Amino acid sequence: MARKMKAVQVRQAGGPLELIERDIPEPGPGQVRLAVEACGVCHSDSLTKEGGMPIQYPRVPGHEVVGRIDRVGAGVTAWKEGQHVGVGWHGGHCGQCAACRVGDFITCEFEQVCGISYDGGYAEYMIAPQEALARVPDGMNSQDVAPLLCAGVTTFNSLRNMDVRPGDLVAVQGIGGLGHLAIQFSRKLGYRTVAISRGADKRPLALELGAHEYVDTEQGPVAKALQKLGGARVIMMTASSSRLAGELIGGLGRNGTLLLLGAGAEPIPIQSPRLIMKRQRVQGWPSGNPQDSQDTLAFSALSGVRSRNEVFPLDRAADAYERMMSNHARFRVVLKMR
Ligand SMILES: NC(=O)c1ccc[n+]([C@@H]2O[C@H](COP(=O)([O-])OP(=O)(O)OC[C@H]3O[C@@H](n4cnc5c(N)ncnc54)[C@H](OP(=O)(O)O)[C@@H]3O)[C@@H](O)[C@H]2O)c1
Ligand SMILES: [Zn+2]
Structure with a gap:
């Protein structure tokens, strides 16, 4: 008889997070099974919980997953049982399309999203495609690492790709999971x-x-407060308010960029003459690929960047999610499985 595991699923868009028992899944060709140790609760899990992307339900959310490889599927040669690995938002790519052929996996035509395209890390075990895995450096703890696999890589990787130099003014709006790492x-x-x-x-x-x-x-x-400080080279926005995005543009300096990480539903009001005269721009950024995740972990270990977490057991995933959504978490909520 198949062994059972605990998992937390959403049965339909808008439905509750429910604790269930199901068979421990087997990895197929090119896949590995993780014994999940920790999974961060990201605001983007609301896409799985509430709907908003094409999702086949029931679905297990969770894309800040850390665990040990527990079994490898056929054809997996790069990974071994026992390795400490993580999976982030970018949960797999085809390796064949035009974007993948130039190594731009994040815009893969067939990009998979962990916890959305397939079941994620709110579970004791999870199946992941081998190309989605990031290696965890020796000595790093799973609970510490989990938030770095989405909140961390999204803020680190976007910021390191901006046109900004040491000493420039960088503003971070919203001090939640992403913001406190940013x-x-x-x-x-x-x-x-x-x-x-x-x-x-x-x-x-x-x-x-x-x-x-x-x-x-x-x-x-x-905007006035930021102008008083000289005007920002980059403003990283982590809230989902289009009105606020419009206000923040006024705080940019010359050549400044409003970097959108949180997405508002409404259009953003923009005063284009100012944008033109000050050579400013508005830019979005999606997470990063597994190499970006590994870079984020390495930089965090090197520089002492650490997620501040509130830890909940898997059974209390619904409470953990509510704690994050109500803006009470200081600063990331993490589920601990083992
Ligand atoms: N681009 C990407 O790849 C990517 C990756 C991960 C997440 N995201 C998105 O980024 C956003 C942040 O995620 P998160 O996990 O950091 O969420 P979070 O922990 O809930 O933090 C969001 C923060 O935004 C601020 N905020 C919320 N509502 C606001 C409002 N109406 N006006 C002004 N500020 C408000 C709050 O900060 P204060 O209390 O300090 O005001 C809050 O702590 C979410 O929309 C998420 O879906 C995007
Ligand atoms: Zn996320």
Whole structure:
């Protein structure tokens, strides 16, 4: 008889996160099975929970997954049982399309998303395609690593690809899962770092994470505050508010970029003359590939960037998700399986 495992699934868009028992899955050709040790709860898991992408339900969410390889499928030669690995948002690619042929796996025509295209890490075991795996450096703990596989790689990889130099002003809007890592990365990469949040309570936390300055959006127009600091070279936005995105553009300096990581549903209001005269731009960025994840882990280990986590057992995934969605988490919620 097949061995059973615990998993947390969404039966249909908008449905609850429900704890279930199901057979431990077997890896097919080119796949591995992970004994999951930890999985971060990302705001993007709301796409699985609430709908918003083409998803076949029931679906197990979770794309900040860390575990040990427990079994390898036929044809897998690059990975062995027992290896410590992670899987992020980018959950696989075809290796054959025009983008993959030039190594641009993140725009693969057949990109798979972990926890959306196939079952993710809110479970004791998970199947992943071999090309989705990132190696975890020796000595790193699974709970610490999990948030780096989406929140971490998205902020580190986007920032390192911006047109920005040490000493420039970088602002990070929203101090949640992504934002609290972005502040640390920005500081460690040598930028003058401004944290932007709502209210005074996050000021000490932001400064402790490495921000040089703190802007409270409840104390006046955010654009004015950023202009007073000289205008930002990059503003990384992690909230999903299009109205706020429009306001933040006013805080950019010459050649500045508004970097959108959180997606709002409405169109963004943009004053184009200013954008033109100041040579500014608005840019989005999607996560990164497994090599980007490995780079993120290596940089984090090297520079001491660390996710601050609240840890929940898998059985309490619904509470963990609610804690994140209600903006109470300080700063990432992580599920622990073993
Ligand atoms: N581009 C990508 O590849 C990528 C990857 C991962 C996640 N995401 C997206 O990025 C966003 C952030 O994810 P996360 O996991 O960091 O979420 P999170 O932990 O919930 O943090 C989001 C933060 O945004 C701020 N915020 C929320 N609502 C706001 C509002 N109405 N106005 C102003 N600020 C608001 C809050 O910060 P304060 O309390 O400090 O104001 C909150 O902590 C989500 O939309 C997620 O789907 C994108
Ligand atoms: Zn994510």
